[in-house]
Amino acid sequence: MEYLPNIIFAVALILGIGFFARNVKKLSRNIKLGKDVDVSDNKSKRWKNMARIALGQTKMVVRPIAGIMHVIVYVGFIIINIEVLEIILDGLFGTHRLFSPLGSIYDFLIGSFEVLALLVIVAVVVFWIRRNIIRIQRFIKPEMKGWPKTDGNMILYIEFVLMILFLTMNAADFQLQQLGAEHYHEAGAFPVSQFIVPILDGLSESSLILVERTAWWLHILGILAFLNYLYYSKHLHILLAFPNTYYGKVKPQGQFNNLESVTKEVKLMMDPDADPYAAPAEQDTGEPEKFGASDVMDLNWVQLLNAYTCTECGRCTSECPANQTGKKLSPRKIMMDTRDRLEEVGKIMDANKGEFVSDGKQLLNDYITPEELWACTTCNACVQACPVSIDPLSIIVEMRRYLVMEQSAAPTELNNMMSNIENNGAPWPYNQMDRLNWVNE
Amino acid sequence: MSEQLKVKTMQEFMAEGKQPEILFWVGSAGSFDDRAKKISRAFVKLLNKANVDFAVLGTEESSTGDVAKRAGNEFLFQMQAMMNIELLNGYEIKRIVTCDPHSFNTLKNEYPSLGGNYDVLHHTQYLKELIDNGRLTITGDGYKGKRITFHDPCYLGRANSVFDAPRELLAKTNAELVEMKRHKKAALCCGAGGAQMFKEPEKGDMDVNVLRTKGALETNPNIIATGCPYCNTMMTDGIKAYEKEDSVTVLDVAEVLANSQGL
Numbered sequence: 001m002e003y004l005p006n007i008i009f010a011v012a013l014i015l016g017i018g019f020f021a022r023n024v025k026k027l028s029r030n031i032k033l034g035k036d037v038d039v040s041d042n043k044s045k046r047w048k049n050m051a052r053i054a055l056g057q058t059k060m061v062v063r064p065i066a067g068i069m070h071v072i073v074y075v076g077f078i079i080i081n082i083e084v085l086e087i088i089l090d091g092l093f094g095t096h097r098l099f100s101p102l103g104s105i106y107d108f109l110i111g112s113f114e115v116l117a118l119l120v121i122v123a124v125v126v127f128w129i130r131r132n133i134i135r136i137q138r139f140i141k142p143e144m145k146g147w148p149k150t151d152g153n154m155i156l157y158i159e160f161v162l163m164i165l166f167l168t169m170n171a172a173d174f175q176l177q178q179l180g181a182e183h184y185h186e187a188g189a190f191p192v193s194q195f196i197v198p199i200l201d202g203l204s205e206s207s208l209i210l211v212e213r214t215a216w217w218l219h220i221l222g223i224l225a226f227l228n229y230l231y232y233s234k235h236l237h238i239l240l241a242f243p244n245t246y247y248g249k250v251k252p253q254g255q256f257n258n259l260e261s262v263t264k265e266v267k268l269m270m271d272p273d274a275d276p277y278a279a280p281a282e283q284d285t286g287e288p289e290k291f292g293a294s295d296v297m298d299l300n301w302v303q304l305l306n307a308y309t310c311t312e313c314g315r316c317t318s319e320c321p322a323n324q325t326g327k328k329l330s331p332r333k334i335m336m337d338t339r340d341r342l343e344e345v346g347k348i349m350d351a352n353k354g355e356f357v358s359d360g361k362q363l364l365n366d367y368i369t370p371e372e373l374w375a376c377t378t379c380n381a382c383v384q385a386c387p388v389s390i391d392p393l394s395i396i397v398e399m400r401r402y403l404v405m406e407q408s409a410a411p412t413e414l415n416n417m418m419s420n421i422e423n424n425g426a427p428w429p430y431n432q433m434d435r436l437n438w439v440n441e
Numbered sequence: 442m443s444e445q446l447k448v449k450t451m452q453e454f455m456a457e458g459k460q461p462e463i464l465f466w467v468g469s470a471g472s473f474d475d476r477a478k479k480i481s482r483a484f485v486k487l488l489n490k491a492n493v494d495f496a497v498l499g500t501e502e503s504s505t506g507d508v509a510k511r512a513g514n515e516f517l518f519q520m521q522a523m524m525n526i527e528l529l530n531g532y533e534i535k536r537i538v539t540c541d542p543h544s545f546n547t548l549k550n551e552y553p554s555l556g557g558n559y560d561v562l563h564h565t566q567y568l569k570e571l572i573d574n575g576r577l578t579i580t581g582d583g584y585k586g587k588r589i590t591f592h593d594p595c596y597l598g599r600a601n602s603v604f605d606a607p608r609e610l611l612a613k614t615n616a617e618l619v620e621m622k623r624h625k626k627a628a629l630c631c632g633a634g635g636a637q638m639f640k641e642p643e644k645g646d647m648d649v650n651v652l653r654t655k656g657a658l659e660t661n662p663n664i665i666a667t668g669c670p671y672c673n674t675m676m677t678d679g680i681k682a683y684e685k686e687d688s689v690t691v692l693d694v695a696e697v698l699a700n701s702q703g704l
Contacts, residue, residue, distance in 0.1 A: 254600025255550035259515045263555065266519040292513065321630040321653075326646030375643040378511050378635030379595040384626055400513030414512050417639040421517060425503030426469035427639055436499040438471070438478035439448045439485075 009091035009220075016224030023231040027308060030346040033356075034301030042250040049389065054245040059387040063315070066130075069123040073159070076120040077238065080166070083113050087220050097173075100187030110188035114170060117163045118192045124163075128156045138314030141323075143333040148234065148312055155235050158226050165219040171196035172212035181205050184212075237311035241388040244309040247302045248389025253380040256397060261289040292401025295362040296342045299398060306390040307339035316382035316392055322375040329375035331382035331392035337367035338395060364399055373399050374411060446485045450499040451532050461496035463567070464529070466539035466548065469504050470670035476677065477670035480540050483699040484564050490704060491577040495538075501528055507547040512636035519555065522547075526557035536560045538567040540695065542597035542669045543634075549601070563597055565607040565668050565694050572613065583701045584616035590662040591618065591694075592653070592676060593628035594669035607668050607694045614701040619660040629653050631679075633671035654679025658689070665691045 039046075052058050057074060061067035086099045100106050131139045131152055139152070171193035176184035200208060230236050237244075268274050293299050296307075316331035317323050323330050341363045349356050364370075376396045383391050403409045410418070417427045425432045454461050465488070470477040488495050506521030529537075537559045539545050549561035562570075571577035589611055597603045604625045611618055623629045632642070632649025642648055654676055657665045665676050676691045692700070 252546075252550050252601050254546040254596050256510060258519065258551060258554050262515045262519050266516065266523055269520075270523055291515065319627075321632060321649045322643070322645070324629075325632075325642075325649050325652055327643045329643070371643055374640070375645075376635050377595070377630045377632060377637050377649065379630035380599045381595075381627075381630065384599055397511070397513065401515055402513075404513035405516060410512060410514075411640050413640040414636055417636070418509055418512065418514055418517055421504045421506065421509055421521065425521075426473055427504060427508055428469065428473055430473045432503065433500050435467070435472045435502055436448070436450070436497065438467070438473075438481050439446050441478060441482075 003094070006092060006094050012221060012224060013088065013091070016227060020227050020231070023228070026346060026350075027231065027236075029349075030342050031301050031304045031308065033297050033342070033345065034299050034304040035297075037300035037302055039247050039302065045250050046246045046248075049248060049250070050242055050246040053248075053387070053389060054241045057387075062385075062387075066313075069126055072116075072119045072123045073127075076116040076123075079116055080113050080120075082109065083166075084220070084223060087216070091220060096183050096185075097187045100185070106187060107189040110170070111191050114167065114190060114192035117166050121160060121163050124156050124160050128153065128160075131156075138318040141314060141317060141330060141332070143330055143336055144312070144314070148336070151233050151235075152312070154229075155233065158222065158229070162219060162222050162226070165215045165222065167193045167196060169212055169215035169219060171200060172208050172215065175200050175203075176205065176208050176212060179205055179208070181209070234310065234312045237309050237388060240305065240309040244305055245389045247305060249383070249391055249394075253383055256394075259291065259401070261291065290402070291405040292403070293395070293398040294364040294402045294406070296338060296345055297356075298402070299338070299395060303391070303395055303398075304338070304342055306392075306395075307335050307342060309388055310335040310339065310390055311388070312336060313387065315385040315387065316390070319381040319385040321377055321379060321381065327372075327375040328369070329372045331396075334368060334372070334392045334395055335390060338363065341367050364402065368399065370403060370409065373403065376400075446482060447489050448485060449496055451496045451501065451534075452499070454496050455532065459494075460533070462494045463496075463536045463538045463562075464532075464534045465495050465497050466505075466537050466541075466544055467497055467502060468539055468541040468544045468670070471540055472502070474670060474674070476673060477540075480670055480673070480693040480695055483693065483704070484540055484568075484695040486699045486704040487568060487571075487577060487695060487702075490702065491571045493571070493576070498528065505544045505547050507543045507551075508636050508639065510547065510551070511634065518547075518551075522552055522555050522557065526552060526555060529557060529559065534559055536562070538562045538564055540564045540668070540670065540693065542594040542601075543671070546596040546600055563601075563603055563606070563668065565597075565610055566603060568610055568695065568698065569606045572610070579610075579613040579698060579701060581701060581703075582615050583703075584614040584697070587616045587663045588619050588661060589614075589616045589664045589666050589697070590621055590657055590660040591624070592621070592631065592657060592665055592667040592672055593625055594667060594672045595628070595630050595634050597668055598628055599626055607666070610694050610698060611666055614697060616664070616697075619662060621656045621660055623656055629656060631667075631669075631672040631675035633675045638671050638674070648679075648682075650675035650679040651682045654683060658683060658685065662689060664697065665689060666694050666697055667691065668694050 057071050060070050089098050090096060130136050170190050173184060174190045174193060175197050177186045200211065290298060296304060312332060314332050320329060320331055345356060348359055373396055378393060380393060383393055420427050420429050424430060467481055471481040503525060504521050505525065506518035510518035537548055542563060545561060545563045548559065568577065572579065591607055591611060593604065608618060629652065630649060631653050657676065667673055667676060673691055673693060680686055680689050680691060
């Protein structure tokens with residue numbers, strides 16, 4: 001019986017981490033449904049991008065208020081995790097404040113955790129006000145209705161409660177230390193929770209222990225639950241921002257990839273020695289490669305990683321010229337749709353022993369409409385705005401490629417423009433022989 | 442109509458057995474669009490003034506395919522690109538200068554992996570080089586007291602990080618440079634990119650060029666300068682939407698320079 005709490009704790013820990021690991025495996029399987037893409041280039045630049053953008057939060061602070069608040073929550077999250085390590089070890093070994101022999105360093109650590117916890121509470125409240133009272137434009141766009149809105153608030157509630165539990169636990173502990181209760185040796189500094197102590201005044205030692213233990217357990221179980229909430233939430237960015245900034249675009253933003261499958265065919269068409277009646281080479285007997293993307297499996301895995309990394313902040317959408325002028329296109333929605341469709345595909349695979357069985361749906365039309373795709377000016381403002389190096393534009397272009405090359409479904413004016421280029425080498429119907437007339441006009 | 446411009450084609454250079462310093466890639470807009478033709482002419486006047494030995498492809502030039510690529514027609518793009526590359530490589534072209542940021546971007550970034558490797562410059566970069574090398578001098582105070590705001594073309598600025606060259610050129614005219622709220626990396630698109638130039642916009646509550654022009658007019662400018670023939674059209678239309686044609690002019694950076702020198 002003496003070891004019951006330790007055992008319960010170990011079981012909770014194994015369940016929490018085990019369930020999370022299962023979802024991570026699913027996540028990785030889904031991302032790998034994407035096409036292969038070579039990202040072995042520019043290693044040092046990629047590491048630098050990750051350090052600068054994800055670790056250093058450089059693109060977050062472009063918008064100072066949200067940026068600084070975010071840095072507080074981010075630093076709080078990372079540093080308070082040192083405390084979580086102690087809590088886990090205490091839970092497993094039945095110790096209390098295992099790191100306290102560090103003495104004054106320990107006091108400093110606990111003290112700074114408390115200050116950070118308070119700052120996190122302030123930031124979370126400000127975030128909540130921005131979302132629900134001020135109702136900042138980018139948080140109330142159409143794609144944010146329903147679950148995305150709930151999800152955004154849930155994360156704030158969970159973080160708020162976790163910080164309150166942490167401070168309550170410390171306050172009760174502090175009080176118990178002062179009463180000289182058994183096990184509660186003096187350790188730590190409590191610059192914030194000391195102000196909660198008066199609320200606990202008059203509680204008996206056993207009641208205080210109950211408060212302290214309850215807060216302790218709820219706090220650590222809450223963290224394990226939050227860990228498992230990530231997979232179902234936009235909050236996955238706290239993990240995926242790192243790989244995503246590493247694999248993000250390292251070329252000039254204006255450079256789109258050249259489709260290799262097209263290059264092969266164009267070279268063949270332009271080769272005067274090519275035999276048009278030649279039998280296809282042996283390795284070509286498979287299905288001809290599809291041009292562009294109509295579903296998530298046609299995208300590459302970095303684009304799918306992008307989709308899971310998106311935390312729906314909407315900076316892309318708020319910078320998008322099409323969205324600002326009332327068009328349906330929202331780069332954030334492109335990312336959310338891609339993720340939702342990928343999740344749906346994953347669920348179909350789960351239900352069919354890992355095989356994908358067509359459900360008659362696809363990313364194009366069922367999620368993203370051609371109207372959205374054709375509204376894009378390819379200006380890269382969304383790419384520039386993303387604080388975690390997501391590239392919504394590459395998905396838009398890949399889907400336009402499908403519309404044009406597989407379905408010949410471009411708007412009529414664009415078809416005219418393209419036949420002009422085919423016929424006379426300019427997007428307008430002018431004769432190529434008149435190309436130099438401007439000199440003498 | 443106006444004084445004769447000195448423009449030689451690559452064919453003429455070949456016939457003389459010579460190589461030009463640069464190839465001026467005029468682009469489809471610069472060749473055919475009435476407004477953009479004036480930009481081509483202004484740029485050539487500056488090249489002539491600096492005695493640059495340049496060539497154009499003339500009737501051999503064809504669309505870079507850029508707009509087809511942005512529209513999703515990778516086939517047409519690569520067909521155009523390979524045709525152009527064959528021509529450019531045949532002439533052993535090393536350096537290309539263009540007034541069109543879209544041609545600039547695709548020639549510079551997307552042609553290399555298809556076999557076309559050139560040193561590609563936007564005309565503002567090349568003009569700055571001519572000034573830095575002392576080959577072109579900009580004098581006079583013709584623009585003193587004028588307020589100029591520069592609209593960053595997406596494919597020059599954000600896409601390729603060229604922000605300073607056009608501004609430094611404008612500063613040479615002693616005009617007063619004023620920045621829009623959204624400029625450089627944060628600049629708002631004029632609305633023409635991604636093949637929008639060639640189609641009606643999707644349903645919305647405003648046109649992008651009108652929104653961008655609003656931002657430009659907030660700086661109270663005499664001139665909106667830009668470095669792209671498509672931006673030029675969009676901003677000019679925007680000015681018309683606000684009925685400001687009488688007080689605000691839209692000019693290419695090359696035109697501002699040429700005008701300032703009375704060319």
